Structure formats: C-alpha cells, structure tokens
Amino acid sequence: MSTTGGSQSSGSRASTVVVKTGGEASARANTNVTGSGLSTRVEEPDRSQASGRPLEGSYRPSQPEPYRDRGGNYRYDDREFRLDDHNIHRVLPRDRGYLSYDRPGGFYYDRPHYYGYRVNYLPPRYRRVTYWGVDYYLYDGIYYRYYGNTYYICRPPVGVMIARAIDRALLNAVTFSYFHNVHRTYNAVFDNYATIAEQNRIIALNNARIAQQNATYALNSNRALSAYEIANRLGLVQSYAYANSDYYYQDGVFYLFSGTGQYTVITPPAGALVTSLPEDYETIVLDGIEYYLVDNTVYRTTIFDCQPYLEVLGQMYGSLANKYVYYYR
DSSP, X not given: OBOSSOOOSSSOOXXXXXXXXXXXXXXXXXXXXXXXXXXXXXXXXXXXXXXXXXXXXXXXXXSSOOEEOTTSOEEOTTOOEEEETTEEEEOOGGGSOOBOTXXXXXXXXXXXXXXXOEESSOXXXXXXXXXXXXXXXXXXXXXXXEETTEEEEEOOOTTOEEOSOOOGGGSEEOEESXXXXXXXXXXXXXXXXXXXXXXXXXXXXXXXXXXXXXTXXXXXXHHHHHHHHHHHHHTOBOOOOOTTSEEEEETTEEEEEOTTXXXXXXXXXXXXXXXBOOTTOEEEEETTEEEEEETTEEEEEEEETTEEEEEEEEXXXXXXXXXXXXXXX
8 A cells, every 4th residue: 555645633634545455344364366366265284294385376477576555664566456246345465375384584685575474374483472471483584373273474572673784775764754752641441551551651752852952843842742642543553663763664663773773663653754654454443444454553644744644653452453453362
C-alpha cells in the first residue's frame, strides 16, 4: 500500500489507493489461493522433516524479481487476489503459498524479507530466542514465529541491535509529524505497560528540555495531543520519539541510530511518517474509521506539509491485540 494523495486528517482531503483485505470490524484471514485455484490451508509438516525439498505446491516467485519501493518496502510479484461477493480482495502473505526457508533474506540485508509468509519447515541450524516473553526462531538474520502449527517469517523483535556497518542507502530516514513533550497515561492494560510508560516519561522530558533550549525544534504539540486522544480512545498505546535523534525505516521495521554507530530495532514511534506500507499490512475498522495494521502497529492516513503520508498512531496490546493481531490470537 502506498499514498498517492490522501488523508483522514482535519482540513484538506485527498485520495489514497488502498486495496482492502476483507472483513468489516476486524481483519480476517482469507482462503489460500494457489495456481490451480482456491484451496484450504495446508498444515505445516513436523519440523523434524529436513529433506531440503520444499513441499509440493510451494510458492516459487516468477519474474520479475521482487523490488524495494521508494518508501522502503519490498514488493513481490505474487500479489494474489480472490473474488468474494463480486469484490476483489487482496490475499495476505500468510495465506499465499509456502516459501522454502532459503528464500528470504536477513532483516538487515538488501534482499526481500517476505515478512508474513509461511515456510515449509525451519532450517536445521536455527536457535530459539526469547524477547519480551515471546519465543522466536532465528537463523541467518531471519526471525520466525510459530503459530497455528505453522512458522511465519516475522520482523526482528524490539531491542535487536545491528552490530555491523549497514549502508544507510538501504534505509529511509524518518520524518515526524509531531513529538510528545508531555508524558500522558493510557487506558490499555498489559504486562509491559510500566516499561513503555517510563520510557515515554524520559523522552517527553528530553523533548520539553530541548524545545526550551532551541526554538527551531517544531514539536507540533497540538497535533501530538490530538493524536494521543484518538489513540487512547481506540485503546492504543503510543511509544514516543526523541526529537533530537535519528530514526530510520525499512519494510515495516523502525531503527534508532545511536551515537556508537549501532542501529536498534524499536517499537514504531508515534508520529512517524512513511509513504507506503509493507506487503503484509491489513485494513481494519476501529470506531467506524479505517486504519491499517502492520503486526500490532496501527497507521492512519494523514496530510503533513501538504503531502500525503501514513502516520504511526500507536500499538495494540493485551485484549485489543488478541482481537485484531493475527499472532496474538
């Protein structure tokens, strides 16, 4: 998904090209589509199977090769669609054909990541790691999550650092529509709320201080307050961004660049603007308005400096994530 004009912010309105994934009050999975037509979803075999051969019917991309768009998201040539009630719906990557584990590239490489796709089985030399109470399976810079008897390629968890040089040309610098300089509380209840709240408090104090010291920092506090009110009403929680730090983006992953030269994977920060969404986004409806979901992050369309963007509104946690986020169910 990309912006071609369009917003639901106050003021002017333009158009955004969006292909719906189906569903009304929530995002839902679609029937798997194969080259021979509609079929039911296939159970993943036992992971002890390591013959090196993909299952019959496994996905094999045809030409042209995948490419990275200007927004930093990879596009694939297997975009599948289904006809339902005379409407055409996009088939999500998790409902497309299986990939072999050697197809995707590590998250820090300039290779297609295939986030959201399924794999036949894990590579034989994977290792299991745990972040924030969630188990991941890691091999060669590729993270997988296990859900519903299937392994899915996923984005690296928050906190992962790239301890190697990376070409900045592979990443998109992030623009922000606002920065929080006031610490606010949220109504959502979940295990890690206290950690996020403390981080937000520190960042808000930092932003308030630098705004006092340097008038050139435009925090857009009124816009920040408006976004907070919407996010809190919807049950979301926002993660704040430092107004004086460098943030980068690629394929749904946000990075904070540190003074030591490392890139750290972070929770997508509120107010961050992107021009397109990765292939595995979903369309959801909250409080009667369409939003876009990537993992547990909610985006909205907006206008900033007379240009259309997709803006990070906040994250789903707890019961809300259990309802809408595929891997939480």
